[in-house]
Amino acid sequence: MGGVVVTGTPRTPLSLIDILAEYGVATVHEAQGRTGLLASGITPIQRGTRVSGTAVTVTVAPGDNTTIAVAVEQCQEGDLLVVAPTAPCDMGYFGDLLAASLKARGVRGLVIDAGVRDVADLRKMGFPVWSRHVSAEGTTKGNLGDVNVPISIAGQIVRPGDAVLADDDGVVIVSRATVAEVVVAAQRREEKEALSRGRYLTGEIALDVNNMRPLIESSGVRYVDYQTWKEEWTS
Template identity: 80%
Template sequence: MAGLVVTGTPRAPIDLLDALAGYGVATVHEAQGRDGLLASPIAPVQSGTRVAGSAVTATVAPGDNTTIAVAVEQCQQGDLLVVTPTAPCDMGYFGDLLATSLKARGVRGLVIDAGVRDIADLQAMGFPVWSRHVCAEGTTKGNLGDVNVPISIAGQIVNPGDAVLADDDGVVVVPRTRLAEVLDAAREREEKEELSRARYLAGEIALDVNNMRPMIEAAGIRYVDYRTWKEGLGS
């Protein structure tokens, strides 16, 4: 039965969330073993924004945004609201008024596997959103989902309190209990990439920077002079 609201859920520490926001979604996805990435249809409605927050989760009934209003009350500084409908729906569940309410509570953004609207207003007020759809059609009220329970969204399970990182590349979820570990791995990966970047700037190419030549040789690569290749085509 819907209508469950779990209160007092643990959250990721703010300092670790702020540290996570120092890395890109692609880096963190790789750092945690290519795991936690939401499916690519969940996309930003703005550009140039990166946020990390502690997940407040919510399910919503198809075409009804009542539970988003319920979830707002459970949100606090440093949170990121993550919403999924109990059945696919592209309607505009969320707009500038709900965003104003969330922003006043210190919420860092919204991830929703459904539609949003008032995009120009959201961009102007600087409230970041990642959604599957943009749709002007509004929802009704009166049907409940659940708040702060584990949810399945865009191919991933999100638990309340998990760290959620979102930028222009998409959205990645880091389990709260693994956050410190993933941060260390992301730091190591970025340091390694800085060394690689210096080699690229010096003129080296990926085949050598990434030691790919033995791999492509084992895969059977062949180099043939153009004249020999043309002659072979004609024979």
């Protein structure tokens, strides 16, 4: 059964994509109202890597990676491949050969809600991957999905051309229409956290830095010295 390959899809400007990479996934997730985060089951196969890119979206049939090969042709410099099977599958859809092909086209990484293999080779060649599974079991060929259509992956909708940011904390999606404002919000959050960090380093604690004492007081928390507690609770 054939799929659909959409060509010429609009992309988030790389200038914004590159600025987004200056901030971590946690910061961007918070900056855009705690939205866009893929489920925690999507984890990196490497450590200490942060990448951003424009989404090229792919759906694949269970146990068949043909559409990933089709998608390679639609990729360009600055893209990040985002792949979701149409039904859960933990097989190794992706390995070093496909990575070599994508890397040659300037693709910055892969996010896949399924399995990958050749993990040691992927790490060695410096091709970043975030996946749900690692599996040596290979896939077949012949059942086609879609390329560059909106997809559902790990609890989020990803549209072709959206911004994707991934690091050790996971993967967050930023809509192409809102990237510019999210970048500004992330910058403001970073500046605020820098001020807070400075206060923590001087010995202040979160109750004061974040003005939490009124909240604690209104919640009814009662401070009791040890002797009083001992008399009340152990008598």
